[in-house]
Amino acid sequence: MATRAYVLMISMMMPIFLASFVSADPDLLQDVCVADLSSDIKLHGFPCKSNITADDFFFAGLAKAALTNNTFGATVTPAFVQQVPGLNTLGVAMARIDYAPGGLNPPHTHPRATEIVFVLTGELDVGFITTANKLFTKTIKMGGVFTFPRGLIHFQINNGKVPAAVIAGFNSQLPGTQRTADALFGSSPAVEDVVLTKAFQIGTKEVEKIKSRFAPMNKK
Numbered sequence: 367m368a369t370r371a372y373v374l375m376i377s378m379m380m381p382i383f384l385a386s387f388v389s390a391d392p393d394l395l396q397d398v399c400v401a402d403l404s405s406d407i408k409l410h411g412f413p414c415k416s417n418i419t420a421d422d423f424f425f426a427g428l429a430k431a432a433l434t435n436n437t438f439g440a441t442v443t444p445a446f447v448q449q450v451p452g453l454n455t456l457g458v459a460m461a462r463i464d465y466a467p468g469g470l471n472p473p474h475t476h477p478r479a480t481e482i483v484f485v486l487t488g489e490l491d492v493g494f495i496t497t498a499n500k501l502f503t504k505t506i507k508m509g510g511v512f513t514f515p516r517g518l519i520h521f522q523i524n525n526g527k528v529p530a531a532v533i534a535g536f537n538s539q540l541p542g543t544q545r546t547a548d549a550l551f552g553s554s555p556a557v558e559d560v561v562l563t564k565a566f567q568i569g570t571k572e573v574e575k576i577k578s579r580f581a582p583m584n585k586k
């Protein structure tokens with residue numbers, strides 16, 4: 367009897383478990399809640415603004431290739447809730463990434479989203495690393511898609527001779543991006559050298575050298 371009650375309880379709670387697994391962002395409580403990005407109110411997401419228009423759901427910023435003449439030869443153009451306030455509470459976002467020949471989108475994670483990329487042009491070598499430190503890597507070409515599971519370290523590099531570009535989709539309005547090297551070597555205040563010398567099994571000089579490349583003021 368107790369077992370049957372237990373099974374019943376588990377099966378009744380199953381949809382709740384499933385709902386919390388399939389959705390990265392919380393579920394909707396209303397049709398729309400266009401982000402009031404200028405509000406000082408702090409809550410989980412952004413407060414809704416009144417007087418909304420179609421333009422709150424529109425963004426033209428992914429139409430053209432971005433300049434890639436930066437340190438890494440790659441540029442991410444987000445279409446997140448900050449660029450498309452209508453995405454607030456909807457649990458999705460996009461981005462465009464452009465890569466010069468040799469360009470790298472350096473190892474990073476999205477703590478709040480799985481990512482799926484569609485290759486617009488060119489080809490890329492991509493990879494992600496699981497928590498068991500297994501690398502899954504593949505060369506993806508125009509028209510191909512590849513998935514980076516939520517929270518796992520991943521990267522893309524253009525080893526081709528022509529520029530490449532992808533459109534990325536995310537299951538969060540604000541996936542968050544944490545670049546691994548910048549986080550450890552470019553944080554403010556800085557992570558103590560001893561943490562990094564021990565973690566990476568290298569000397570203080572090497573740590574200082576890497577830190578100098580990632581000093582917060584040198585970013586971008």
Ligand SMILES: *[C@@H]1O[C@H](CO)[C@@H](O)[C@H](O)[C@H]1NC(C)=O
Pocket residue numbers: 417419
């Ligand atoms: C609503 O927004 C439109 C366009 O931004 C503006 O012209 C109009 O005055 C606004 N109305 C109110 C009541 O704030």
Ligand SMILES: *[C@@H]1O[C@H](CO)[C@@H](O)[C@H](O)[C@H]1NC(C)=O
Pocket residue numbers: 433435436
């Ligand atoms: C990148 O190229 C553009 C256009 O050619 C130029 O205006 C800009 O200063 C360059 N940026 C860097 C960081 O070299």
